[in-house]
Amino acid sequence: MFKTIQEALSYIEKQQELREQRLKDKSIYVCVGTGCTANGSRKVYKKFVKVIREKGLDVKVETIDDDESNVVRKTGCCGLCSLGPLVKIMPEGITYSHVRLDDVEEIVEKTIERGEVIERLLLTDSVTGQKITKLEDATFFKNQTFYIMEGIGTSECEKIEDYMGRGGYKSLLKVLSSMKPEEVIETVKASGLRGRGGGGFPTGLKWEFTYKAKGDKKFVVCNADEGDPGAFMNRTLLERDPHSVLEGMIIAAYTVGAQKGYAYIRAEYPIAVEMFNKAINDAKKMGLLGENILGTGFSFDLEVKEGAGAFVCGEETALLASIEGKRGVPRPRPPFPAQKGLWGYPTLINNVETYANIAKIIRDGVENYRKRGVEKSPGTKMFSVTGPLKLTGIIEIEFGTTIRYVLENICGGTVEGKKLKAIQIGGPSGACLPEKYFDLPLDYDTLKSVDAMVGSGGIVAITEDSCMVEVARFFLDFTKRESCGKCVPCREGTMQAYTILEKFTQGKATYEDLENLESLAKIVKTASLCGLGKTAPNPILSTLKHFRDEYIEHINGKCPSGTCTALRKYVINPELCKSCSLCARACPQGAISGERGKPYVIDQGKCVKCGICFEKCKFNAIELV
Structure with missing residues (x-):
């Protein structure tokens, strides 16, 4: 345990030197993120350890010390979830996809011992169709901008030492040793960082409100209740780099004057929960968390609260109620959590990705941060891309990148050459945008101008063989089931809208139903209490705006895509x-x-x-x- 800032700084600098050396050593990195784990990567990891030990190779497993040489290591998700399990061989950077238990001995014998490349296990580039030796050379990765997701394929998700080797916790030491809370707030405000969880509210302003709020106690909360269908950015970040989120939370606590924090992670993310709990324990052992941190007099404790999977608990007041042990339902605002949050005390709530940006902004400087993105939406954003595309998974791009660039230059276009008709962006409460908008830049204000939103960052590709009425029905089915039922407009309105949509998909709708659906959607959007209800009609309103002809065809007894069975x-x-x-x-x-x-x-x-x-x-x- 470090007792002073200087002790911690010396250790971090040592870890930076060691990490540089580790990347030069012969080593095996096995992805253990959720996607790869589901395909058996943890068994592959154990098999590598077993085979290398049986062969008597000079290998140290799961250790970090001065004389470390060949090592089998666990790494976090790189985003290419559809090709796991992924295995990366350093220092050459050779990357293999779809690795199975039967491939392990061959990889050790040919690649580790003889330096040969196994052609059949290499990645196939989605655009060129060629085999790619190195992960970084694949089109999927070359066309991204990695900032939050640094160390692709080589970040050791379970090691605080590896995070330190990438400069981790230096920002915390800088804040504790030389920055006043007001200076941190001004830095965050100057960076232009906006909340990554939904509406994009300026992070610095939220911190300032909480800092200025009066209260005997203050809390810091991380919203990791990621419930959007097809969205898994928060889960990925917590699994691959939990300390980046933890460091941001500790800095936030120091800045606003909080003594206690909670990371609200849904229970369906067991690996994320495990990783973040381990990160908390490791930080405590090193004196970076707990009482009198590094002798500065600043104390902060943190614990994980597991959510039961209610989508409405992504709304911050419902989340706070859940932490308090109450039913997770929203309450009217104001007062906002910054003034009256957990148990009535001022509370700062930010998203996983928002916290992960903080340490980098302080360490690299505001000017460096603002080099990425656009003026009103600086920095990068993680998106999860799903649908009938050649490559799907987690990506990181600069704000201002176009939708078309993501779909074609990163994800390689559609499978089987199908034509894209639309995307659904912003989660189940987001909007459906037709192909004519694909050249719009992805940023908060541009999307808002076309009645869409960045939201949590989910992008679902929709091809021409899909029915947009059915798409709207699918997403409304989710939001009406997830409604907490507290307010009538959301509870009853979403159910009635869903009933009308079902009439369309069954060929029983009339023009009167079309008018009623649009009117009802607008009422629910205006009158609902919280963000879930206010945004639930977005799939309806956007499809009515851009694909109204498909609704009319359904009234006339035909589904243009043939998706609706009844028609x-x-x-x-x-x-x-x-x-x-x-x-x-x-x-x-x-x-x-x-x-x-x-x-x-x-x-x-x-x-x-x-x-x-x-x-x-x-x-x-x-x-x-």
Whole structure:
């Protein structure tokens, strides 16, 4: 345990030297993020350890000391979740994807012992189609801007020493030794950092409000209740670099005058919970957290609170109620948490990614930070990109990067060459934007100008074979189930809007339903109590604005993409039918009949639109109309 700032600084500088040396040594980095773990990466890690020990190689496993040489190490997610488990061999940087247990011995024998590259395990570039030896040379990574996600493929997620080796905790030492709270606040304000959890409120202002608030106690809270479908940036960051978030929280506590903090992490993120708890314990052992930190007189304690998975607890007042042990429901604001938060005391709440920016801003300087991004949205942003794209996962880009650049230059475009019709951005409460907006820059103000938002950072790609009415129904189904039920507009309004959307997808809607849906969506948006209700209608309003023709086609009994089962109609083209009876034999309802030499027909009264006949026909005689 360090007793002084100088002791801690000397140790950090030593770790920086050691990390530089470690990256030059022969070593194996195995990703143990959630995506890779789900595909068996932790078993792969153990197999590497076992094989290397059996071969009697000079290897030290899971150690950090002065004479460390060859090591098998655990690293955090690099964002390329669809290709795990990923294994990186240093110092060459050779990266293998989809590594299985059976591949481990071959990697050790050929790559570790003989320096050979195993071609079949290399990454395939999504754009060029060529095999890539190094992770950093893949188009997916070359076209990103890594700032928060530094140390791609080599950051040791469980090691406080590795974080220190990247300059970690130097900012905390600088703040404690030479900066007053007011100076920290001015630095954060000057950086232009905006909250990464949703609306993009200026972080420095929020810190200033909490600092100036009167209270015998103050709290700092990290909102890691990431519940958006398809969004997993916070989980990734907590798993791969928990100390970056922890350092930001300690600096925040010093700045606003807090003595206690909570990291609210949803229980569905067990690896993130484990990593952050370990980070807290390691920081305490080194004297960076707890009583009288580094002899400065500043004390701060922190604990993890696991959320039960309620989406509404992403709203800050509902989150605070949950921490207090109450039902997680929002309350009216003002007063805002900065004035009256946990147990009535001033409370600072920021998102995971927001805290992760703090140490870098202080360490690298405001000017360096503002080199990235655009004037009103400086810095970088992590996004999770999902959908029918060649590559999906977590990316980090500068604000101002266009949507099209992300979809084509980073994710490699769509699979099977399908045409993109839209994206859904900002989580379930975000907006659907058509292809004509793909050249817009991704930043808070530009997206707001087209009634969309950055939100938490989820991007879902939608291809031309998707139904936008069904997309709106899917997201509203999520938000109406996640409504806490406290206010009538959200509780009843989302349910009624969902019922109308179901009428559209079932071919039962009228033009009156179209008018009622739009009117109802506007009422819910205006009258709801919290952010969940106010933004829940966004998928409806955006699809009505940009894809209204699809709603009208549904009224006329047709789903243009053929997605809505109730509106499908399968018919047999008599000119193409060979009367082979394959379709009739496959039909589970007995809806197809005919005889040899004559075209078969489908009884629409019996047909349940399952599409089995469509799949079975070898002559393309069955058509979807």
